[in-house]
Amino acid sequence: MKYQESIRKAFYDCLKESDDVFVIGQGLWSPWYVGKTMDKLDEIFGKNRLIDTPISESAVTAIGIGASIENLYPIIVHPRMDFALYALDAIINQSAKWSYLSEGKISAGPLFRLIINRKGEQGAQHSQSLQSIFAHIPGLEVLMPVSSQQAYDMFVYGTFTKNPVIYIDDRAFYEEEEEVVANQVDVYNTKFKNSFYAKKFSNQGDILVISIGDASLTVEEVRKDIKKTGQNFKHFTITSLNQIDLLKGGIQEEILNAKHLIIAENSWPVCSISSEILALVLEKGLNKNFESIPKRFNLPNCPAPSAKRLEDIFYLAKDDLAKLIIEKI
Amino acid sequence: MLNKDFFLNESDFDYWNQSAEYRFILRSFVARKFEEFCSEKKRIGIIKGPVHLAIGQESIPACVSEYLNNHDSVFGAHRSHAHYLSLGGSPSELLAEILGSPKGLSSGRGCSMHIFDKKVGFMGSVPIVSGTFALAVGSGFANQYKGNDSISVAYLGDGSFEEGVVSEGLNMARLLRSKILIVVENNQYASHMHLSLRQPKDLIRKLSDSYGIKYRQVDAYDYYQLNQTLKNAIYEIRNEQIPYVVECKTFRWKGHVDWRDDINVGVTRSMEEVKAWKEKCPLNKMLDFYSNEEFLQKLDSLETEFNKILERTLEEAILDREKSASYEELTSHTLKNT
Ligand SMILES: Cc1ncc(C[n+]2csc(CCOP(=O)(O)OP(=O)(O)O)c2C)c(N)n1
Ligand SMILES: [Mg+2]
Numbered sequence: 098m099k100y101q102e103s104i105r106k107a108f109y110d111c112l113k114e115s116d117d118v119f120v121i122g123q124g125l126w127s128p129w130y131v132g133k134t135m136d137k138l139d140e141i142f143g144k145n146r147l148i149d150t151p152i153s154e155s156a157v158t159a160i161g162i163g164a165s166i167e168n169l170y171p172i173i174v175h176p177r178m179d180f181a182l183y184a185l186d187a188i189i190n191q192s193a194k195w196s197y198l199s200e201g202k203i204s205a206g207p208l209f210r211l212i213i214n215r216k217g218e219q220g221a222q223h224s225q226s227l228q229s230i231f232a233h234i235p236g237l238e239v240l241m242p243v244s245s246q247q248a249y250d251m252f253v254y255g256t257f258t259k260n261p262v263i264y265i266d267d268r269a270f271y272e273e274e275e276e277v278v279a280n281q282v283d284v285y286n287t288k289f290k291n292s293f294y295a296k297k298f299s300n301q302g303d304i305l306v307i308s309i310g311d312a313s314l315t316v317e318e319v320r321k322d323i324k325k326t327g328q329n330f331k332h333f334t335i336t337s338l339n340q341i342d343l344l345k346g347g348i349q350e351e352i353l354n355a356k357h358l359i360i361a362e363n364s365w366p367v368c369s370i371s372s373e374i375l376a377l378v379l380e381k382g383l384n385k386n387f388e389s390i391p392k393r394f395n396l397p398n399c400p401a402p403s404a405k406r407l408e409d410i411f412y413l414a415k416d417d418l419a420k421l422i423i424e425k426i
Numbered sequence: 427m428l429n430k431d432f433f434l435n436e437s438d439f440d441y442w443n444q445s446a447e448y449r450f451i452l453r454s455f456v457a458r459k460f461e462e463f464c465s466e467k468k469r470i471g472i473i474k475g476p477v478h479l480a481i482g483q484e485s486i487p488a489c490v491s492e493y494l495n496n497h498d499s500v501f502g503a504h505r506s507h508a509h510y511l512s513l514g515g516s517p518s519e520l521l522a523e524i525l526g527s528p529k530g531l532s533s534g535r536g537c538s539m540h541i542f543d544k545k546v547g548f549m550g551s552v553p554i555v556s557g558t559f560a561l562a563v564g565s566g567f568a569n570q571y572k573g574n575d576s577i578s579v580a581y582l583g584d585g586s587f588e589e590g591v592v593s594e595g596l597n598m599a600r601l602l603r604s605k606i607l608i609v610v611e612n613n614q615y616a617s618h619m620h621l622s623l624r625q626p627k628d629l630i631r632k633l634s635d636s637y638g639i640k641y642r643q644v645d646a647y648d649y650y651q652l653n654q655t656l657k658n659a660i661y662e663i664r665n666e667q668i669p670y671v672v673e674c675k676t677f678r679w680k681g682h683v684d685w686r687d688d689i690n691v692g693v694t695r696s697m698e699e700v701k702a703w704k705e706k707c708p709l710n711k712m713l714d715f716y717s718n719e720e721f722l723q724k725l726d727s728l729e730t731e732f733n734k735i736l737e738r739t740l741e742e743a744i745l746d747r748e749k750s751a752s753y754e755e756l757t758s759h760t761l762k763n764t
Contacts, residue, residue, distance in 0.1 A: 153590065156590065183590075222552055398757065404533075407535065410756055
């Protein structure tokens with residue numbers, strides 16, 4: 098199943114499972130903004146459960162949070178992560194604090210679906226990848242699925258858990274395919290699965306590449322190219338961004354056994370998930386066998402430009418990454 | 427201010443500069459031709475990024491700009507080509523920007539949705555809905571604070587009034603006596619959604635009234651009404667140091683984004699409605715009215731010259747944008763002072 102189809106299936110299954118699920122956000126009655134992830138849902142489940150809204154991100158988000166306080170299961174959609182910046186108060190000051198301040202008696206935990214859609218000359222305010230901002234905040238769970246199965250499982254989890262979940266899907270994945278097992282919708286049994294921590298692509302070789310988000314696609318392209326020459330490297334993607342558990346994600350051993358570490362993320366380096374991973378590696382003393390200095394591979398420190406010729410040198414380039422890896426080999 | 431780039435000679439310039447009506451025709455015509463050009467280039471894929479066209483809405487900036495000078499500050503949103511051009515902005519630098527060329531207004535950093543040109547007082551347009559509104563209020567406040575003669579202009583779509591920051595900004599504009607002209611281009615739609623699905627009737631007027639801000643509504647397809655209203659409003663803002671809302675009823679002939687004629691992003695307006703608006707087009711009405719021989723000849727040579735500029739810019743830009751960019755070109759000015 099394609100990644101975008103698995104998101105749609107997750108929407109469908111959640112809406113079907115419980116009448117207490119509703120969706121609110123912009124463009125829901127004409128979901129051209131969101132690939133094929135929401136096709137016809139409004140016709141199937143009705144416009145009272147798929148609520149298209151005025152251009153009012155701040156209130157729309159807070160309204161979803163309020164409905165969650167009343168034990169509904171709201172799914173709040175922002176077709177671009179950049180639009181959700183109007184709603185930072187609702188997400189960070191409110192949603193993330195309710196469980197803590199009420200000592201767990203009241204929770205305000207909707208699913209926030211924030212979409213990344215980069216390239217295509219969309220520029221500085223339509224191309225940001227702001228996972229770090231959310232990952233910084235205690236009281237939120239930040240998930241960034243990189244496979245169809247994860248896209249499905251995390252969506253269902255995020256809808257029914259009482260924790261506020263920031264679910265970030267990147268349109269770069271929408272055409273990626275993977276077989277999906279999709280029979281686990283259960284309103285009352287939502288458990289954070291071990292498979293949410295990381296996604297394993299390969300554990301061959303001395304070099305370990307850890308990616309975040311769509312950088313995993315670039316890394317996999319490089320792996321295919323390099324494989325032709327008979328070489329290989331380990332590749333894992335961290336997909337739970339503020340509860341990073343290297344052990345449960347099955348990466349701890351791999352880091353310990355690796356001789357070289359590269360971390361790739363299509364976002365800015367300062368206070369990034371890449372920095373966080375590197376800090377964890379050092380704190381846990383997992384760098385004992387490293388033969389080279391670990392390297393982060395991030396975006397240049399400037400806003401996303403529009404023109405393709407600038408985009409071409411802004412985003413992580415396959416060739417640069419390949420060079421980095423080959424140097425280590 | 428009129429841009430002199432596309433006049434063959436002084437006498438052509440003087441011809442178009444002879445009265446407010448002529449300048450109105452010139453500004454509207456230039457914006458229309460520019461965007462028809464963009465529309466076609468987007469359709470065939472030469473323009474890569476999104477373009478939001480204001481074809482059908484040109485009368486508004488064409489009148490607003492008549493009463494502005496280069497010391498005034500203008501702010502806009504995603505649909506800003508006509509606003510910029512009407513200030514006397516450079517069509518070739520704008521086109522180069524839209525095409526992602528290093529010769530564009532910002533060397534392709536922002537393309538169509540981010541226009542900046544201090545020379546003509548265009549302080550910035552961005553695609554985040556209402557993103558520049560309160561900045562414009564602040565700019566108008568600064569002009570009042572400094573006690574100068576300048577004013578600020580915020581162009582907003584009808585959809586903007588749904589963002590909380592617009593309500594907050596209106597309230598502050600009155601409190602601070604921001605010298606701001608708030609131009610609401612009410613074309614009834616925000617992407618796929620009709621106004622009636624998003625706002626109660628007359629929200630824009632009622633909000634303005636509630637916040638104690640002067641308000642006028644005009645039919646932007648009636649040149650004389652539009653022109654007079656804007657002239658009065660700008661006079662009052664300059665002289666009485668007040669904010670002012672002018673809601674302009676208008677219509678865009680294209681879909682929300684790119685070249686398609688009507689129904690994209692699920693807009694369900696009827697072709698009849700589009701046709702009815704086109705028939706009332708204020709630019710076409712003017713062109714009909716002035717159709718004497720000299721006028722037609724001047725218009726023809728204007729169009730020829732203008733097209734040459736666009737074609738030449740396009741040709742150059744297509745080559746220029748193939749040149750690979752340097753790291754310095756990509757990252758300079760992330761901070762103003764380093
Ligand atoms: C904060 C934010 N939310 C949503 C969008 C997506 N969007 C872009 S333009 C637009 C509609 C704007 O409508 P209006 O203000 O009426 O301007 P028009 O397009 O009609 O000129 C929307 C919803 C955005 N760019 N920014
Ligand atoms: Mg509109």
